[in-house]
Amino acid sequence: MGQLRLVKTLQVDPPIWEKVQHAVAEALGLDDDEVELDARLIDDLGAESLDFLDLVFRLERAFSIKIPRGGIESQARGSLNEDIVYEIDGVLTAAGLTKLAEAMPEVPASEFCEGLKTSEIPTLFRVATFYRIVAMLLEEKAA
Amino acid sequence: MRISGVPLLDSALVTGRVSARQTPGRICRVGIRDRVEGEVISVPRLPEHLLTDQEGALQGMVDAVELAGPVAAVGLGSLLAVVAGRGTSLAEEVSVPVTTGAAATAWAAVRNTLDLLGERDQPVTVLGFRSMVGQAVAGALAEEGVTVIAGGTGAALKRKAATLGIALHPEEQAAGEADLVLGCATTGNTLEAKHLRAQATVLDVALPSTLKSGPRPPGVRVFAAEAVELPEGWTRGFWGRLYHVFSGYGYSGVFACLLEPMVMALNDRVEPYALGRRVDLSAFTADADELELRPRLTARR
Numbered sequence: 001m002g003q004l005r006l007v008k009t010l011q012v013d014p015p016i017w018e019k020v021q022h023a024v025a026e027a028l029g030l031d032d033d034e035v036e037l038d039a040r041l042i043d044d045l046g047a048e049s050l051d052f053l054d055l056v057f058r059l060e061r062a063f064s065i066k067i068p069r070g071g072i073e074s075q076a077r078g079s080l081n082e083d084i085v086y087e088i089d090g091v092l093t094a095a096g097l098t099k100l101a102e103a104m105p106e107v108p109a110s111e112f113c114e115g116l117k118t119s120e121i122p123t124l125f126r127v128a129t130f131y132r133i134v135a136m137l138l139e140e141k142a143a
Numbered sequence: 144m145r146i147s148g149v150p151l152l153d154s155a156l157v158t159g160r161v162s163a164r165q166t167p168g169r170i171c172r173v174g175i176r177d178r179v180e181g182e183v184i185s186v187p188r189l190p191e192h193l194l195t196d197q198e199g200a201l202q203g204m205v206d207a208v209e210l211a212g213p214v215a216a217v218g219l220g221s222l223l224a225v226v227a228g229r230g231t232s233l234a235e236e237v238s239v240p241v242t243t244g245a246a247a248t249a250w251a252a253v254r255n256t257l258d259l260l261g262e263r264d265q266p267v268t269v270l271g272f273r274s275m276v277g278q279a280v281a282g283a284l285a286e287e288g289v290t291v292i293a294g295g296t297g298a299a300l301k302r303k304a305a306t307l308g309i310a311l312h313p314e315e316q317a318a319g320e321a322d323l324v325l326g327c328a329t330t331g332n333t334l335e336a337k338h339l340r341a342q343a344t345v346l347d348v349a350l351p352s353t354l355k356s357g358p359r360p361p362g363v364r365v366f367a368a369e370a371v372e373l374p375e376g377w378t379r380g381f382w383g384r385l386y387h388v389f390s391g392y393g394y395s396g397v398f399a400c401l402l403e404p405m406v407m408a409l410n411d412r413v414e415p416y417a418l419g420r421r422v423d424l425s426a427f428t429a430d431a432d433e434l435e436l437r438p439r440l441t442a443r444r
Contacts, residue, residue, distance in 0.1 A: 046273060048274055048329060057227055057232075
């Protein structure tokens with residue numbers, strides 16, 4: 001049960017996890033058991049930008065869902081306060097870091113550090129990030 | 144009448160709207176006389192549509208294969224080699240072998256590099272090591288005894304580089320560590336030219352080009368490295384000539400990826416040279432060499 005554990009606040013549903021794990025493995029040309037829930041897609045699993053496109057396609061097919069483009073960004077922006085500055089010249093402000101951390105609870109707080117650029121946000125993505133998006137969309141679909 | 148896959152009479156596409164027709168269209172026939180003939184078929188969707196509606200892109204590809212009729216192999220060009228699972232989903236939907244062209248692209252990059260190096264023993268930097276083409280190219284060059292410096296960071300790339308016995312440095316650093324630099328990323332505009340050495344030569348298979356626009360160190364030369372000399376007996380007809388020009392091949396060359404399904408057909412091969420993230424560079428190299436295909440460098444796009 002090593003992989004089926006709580007990642008911060010994430011409770012994992014095994015059937016959903018298996019399909020997410022397989023989709024990630026297929027997109028990255030890996031074996032399923034090489035894909036761990038808390039693995040960073042870019043750093044630990046070697047993902048490149050086009051792998052995210054492939055992953056989204058595979059997840060959409062596997063779960064019959066539609067993942068909005070920029071899913072995480074749109075999720076974070078959904079609750080943005082127009083009066084607060086979240087980024088300056090592509091660098092997240094303290095408020096931006098806080099908002100991003102709220103949108104990505106699976107990422108350790110230490111990674112939302114001062115100076116983080118918006119272009120670097122994908123480097124934070126875990127497998128758990130996509131698991132959470134899928135779970136959320138499935139929940140919305142079921143509602 | 145169609146050029147470069149955009150139906151001239153399809154006003155919707157030309158003006159950037161989704162075409163109501165969206166049926167695939169025949170562009171031209173190309174081939175090698177008395178040996179193999181192929182057809183270039185367009186899937187008339189704009190890049191934005193292909194990226195945001197990958198299921199629609201897949202259906203377009205399935206329709207295009209149906210339009211082609213009985214064929215020995217299907218190749219994918221440009222964005223179609225990237226969306227909808229990089230050929231894997233199309234391969235599941237149709238009964239003909241599908242190959243993405245990545246093996247041929249990698250082959251051209253390797254061959255052009257080795258030709259340029261000649262007998263010189265100098266290091267080569269491979270940028271885009273994260274991509275399947277970059278890894279295939281780096282591995283093949285290392286096997287040929289070339290000292291390869293891969294550009295990239297991260298634990299996964301470190302493991303891969305170690306497997307291949309090559310160095311891994313951050314891209315900007317790696318770019319300045321060799322006079323010969325290969326751009327192999329799947330997306331371009333990844334490197335500012337200022338990180339290159341003066342007089343450096345860049346062999347580029349990235350689309351768009353690896354280098355961001357901006358000033359370059361003196362003497363830097365950039366070549367497109369995925370072109371191939373027209374094979375002996377190449378046939379293309381009138382529309383094929385126009386296709387060559389408008390597709391960016393130039394009049395006397397062809398992109399390696401276009402040849403990949405032809406090489407499959409000529410070898411009665413069922414197993415794709417490239418599908419998903421898998422690239423069988425050695426198999427394509429053997430078959431391409433047997434056919435005496437010759438890659439060439441062309442002026443920067």
